[in-house]
Amino acid sequence: MRDILGGKGAGLAEMAQLERAAKKRFGDAQNPLLVSVRSGAAVSMPGMMETILNLGLNDETVEGLVAGSANPRFAYDSYRRFVQMYGDVVFDLGKDPFEEVLDELKQRRRVERDIDLPADDLRGLVREFKSILQARTGLPFPEDPMAQLWGAIEAVFKSWRTRRAVDYRRVHGIPDDLGTAVNVVAMVYGNMGDDSGTGVAFTRDCSTGEPVLNGDFLTNAQGEDVVSGARTPESIAKMKRGKLAKVYRELERIAAKLERHFRDVQDIEFTFEHGKLYMLQTRRAQRTGLAAVRIAVELVGERLITEDEAVQRVPPQDLDQVFHPMVAPDATPTVIAKGLPASPGAAIGEAVFDADEAETLAKRGRAVILIRPETSPEDFHGIVAARAVLTARGGMTSHAAIVARGMGKTCVVGAKDIEVDPRAGGGAGQFRANGRVVKKGQVITVDGTTGRVLLGAVKLVEPKLGAHYATLMTWADERRRLRVRANADTPADAARARELGAEGVGLCRTEHMFFQGDRITAMREMIVARDEAGRRGALAKLLPMQRADFEGIFEALAGFPVTIRLLDPPLHEFLPHTRDEVTTLAHAMKMPVAELQRLVTSLVEANPMLGHRGCRLGITYPEITEVQARAIFEAACRVVGRGKKVMVEVMIPLVALAEELRQQSAIVRRVAREVFQAEGRGVPYL
Missing domain, CATH: 3.20.20.60 (Phosphoenolpyruvate-binding domains)
Structure with missing residues (x-):
């Protein structure tokens, strides 16, 4: 098709098929089709590539979305998200200019969450976001949906070469010449009210390997809210009872089917719209070394894989993680705060509040703990350099948690008791927790096994290996030469x-x-x-x-x-x-x-x-x-x-x-x- 119609023509033909399936028209003022533009590399790189949601909105199509949903707040929330994301990704303005305006508005309205802002405020944010874009780039926000689409496609392709993506490939041994596809997908909406939402689920616990469906979700939200850590989500276990029980049962059924089909633990992104479940993607889940060993052994027991496959599935660096230190059982530490144990092990280091500084100090041989309100993909190089990561917000499926687990890096997220101020002390940074202040350079211990944040350098010991490790090593011994x-x-x-x-x-x-x-x-x-x-x-x-x-x-x-x-x-x-x-x-x-x-x-x-x-x-x-x-x-x-x-x-x-x-x-x-x-x-x- 591309050889006959050319690139743009082939793209239009594909969009026509998408319109027929969704029974909506791209750019139509009465019944608009909105799309997400996402990357699609051959090897999963969680959080490293760009995504744009709600593409296709402008001052005309947003009114069609209002009429079709009978929900002005939802429509303008989607619109302001789109303009913000487009300005960040396509025009490379970053998130900060938009977040500052949003935070200031929430303070004026005395609300803590985006979802508590009324439709009129969100309509005003759209205008203000467009003004920011015009003032900083000298260009107007593109109102033509097709122009929006091509701008987004180009930005997603370019994101293959961002620093965080290059760093991630280097750390994980992924070739630079693989490249990425770009996927254009019809939108479903998790921000249409309390019977809608979005989440990330894992078919097994990726910290321990325990065979239990787990993950995080948010109601009245879109996917970026969960993975960015901007809002601290709830455990999907809370969906088992109440009005979301039907959604949970369907998710549980599909998750089990996906794991059996792929014969491996799955990382699933989902959205539910007015109680109807949609599966956005599934991929092989990142896991700790401890979990990798247990999962491989138990999948053999469930007859999903062979012993040969189990041995081949656990790379040497995962086995290295099994020996990460833990806090000594007889230690009596001072607990500053507690969060979610996103990636096990324990680490000691100096508190640092900036990813660039973490990298600089680590190159000088200093042990550092990277502390952030929440991490973003731009912090990846700091996560690589740090001994551990600590965030005030975010859940077990946030960016920090997934990246740290994949690297075997100790991590605690969603430590609600801490208030991180990266700019305090003349830009050095500090955090407050339960009456204590921890400043840059102060030594703390992060316990990723229990979720504790401890004052000073606490005594660490080597962990004891379990039966799963012994079983896997027995299989390896039987096969080695x-x-x-x-x-x-x-x-x-x-x-x-x-x-x-x-x-x-x-x-x-x-x-x-x-x-x-x-x-x-x-x-x-x-x-x-x-x-x-x-x-x-x-x-x-x-x-x-x-x-x-x-x-x-x-x-x-x-x-x-x-x-x-x-x-x-x-x-x-x-x-x-x-x-x-x-x-x-x-x-x-x-x-x-x-x-x-x-x-x-x-x-x-x-x-x-x-x-x-x-x-x-x-x-x-x-x-x-x-x-x-x-x-x-x-x-x-x-x-x-x-x-x-x-x-x-x-x-x-x-x-x-x-x-x-x-x-x-x-x-x-x-x-x-x-x-x-x-x-x-x-x-x-x-």
Whole structure:
């Protein structure tokens, strides 16, 4: 058709078919057909692309809508929504100019909700919104419905290249060259009164995986009201009783049918108009890692998918989310506020009230919590950067909730007790909650599992894995052809790795054993020692520490191989940096502070990654290799003596020449013989 009629002609032909189905005419003053213009990418990108509703309204067609509905308030509410959305999306004016006028009017009328404004006020808003558009662009609002349509189509196509859409594709690995379709769909109206409404439903709980229909809805509203968080919606469970019970039963029936058909959890958008249910779209639901594991296992139990499909449906990044920390059960935190637990886990960070600032601080290595009245797609880069997201408004299906869940990001939404003011403090931002004020930079903890907002940095612990995880991993084990080892630098790491099914340690980085407490001091003493005697003195302190750690690792991985890399410290990571650190080390070594500072300065390298480290350190100071080898083999002999099997593999790091390997391996083998002779037993090693 497009080849014969051209693009515009084909579009007109499609519109004619839509008119026949709806029994309305596009642009007709008596019985107008209104449409929504929506994106349609091959891969769902919730909230990232543009949508325009109620397209086709002008000063003539709105009167036809008034006559046909006998509801002037509904007609002018739809009209002001359309002008506002068109100015935002097509003319790129943003939401703020229109929201400011709307908020000012609500304050004058002393009402909190848009739906409480009468028809005359909404008619006045339409005129004022058009004036804003004319003043800011120098162009009049387009009254011709066909001109409106082509402007909207172009804007939706362009939204594929917006920053938020590009960022979303980068985070989720979606190719940029896929592009998007544009869908033109006849409107149905959820803003026609209390027997009309709109909502979003999930066929299972996408935070936990529980098999229960859940979601949010609003009466007398359109879809943007629910997902934007501008109004805090109600749970669809409230639809079960009362005048919306019939709508709920129909929704429940269709939701179950859709899940069976697609064999996966569905994210459904719906509208009901005067009690009649309309399904707007269905797509695969975003879910947390915890939910993904449970859903995959239970769908197998329901014979909707196979075990092979279950294993393939849970990507590695979802499994990573399963290990997100949680607030310690024995913690006694100060609860500032409570909201809806939109995405589980717990996170600690500085309060930040602007997405750009969240991104900037995160790039500097700061942990931040993004706090907003509600999020919009323009905040996406800030959500990516933040450890957690907190909003004052919105429900479980709001933009913040859906995006955070899809990324495995801790999130609490609809915290009604908090009043967010992003502009307070000269633009720094703050929020008030139950008599407390939290300002930018103040540390808080967000608990996405319970919905709590906690003051300060609260103690966090690792979660316990459930039966669903064990089942999925059993299926994966039965199908895999590779054996998996873990990185483990401490006995606790090794025990955790074994608990999760690792069949050995592929890399134990011995320098990582010295980052805490008195160990870092002994390590620094060894690095800055002026002679061999000083180094041996420091190494004598390190020997029992390393030996004890190796014993713990061998115990945890008994019967499985453990690869231990000899010391490979980038010196810049261990050297004292601050004046206080230099002073503390100088006192421990009984050395003048100035002399130690000169030593530290002399050890700074232009390129530490190619500097004095790895086997080069052991060649310069053989005593370092000797002490490490002794700690390894003494620990191995002790564990073998307790009846456990030990499999040791010693790695000589950063070898460039065969002579380097020969010298270092000779030291390791000599020390092994000495230890085996002294202990009266040997241990096989590589």
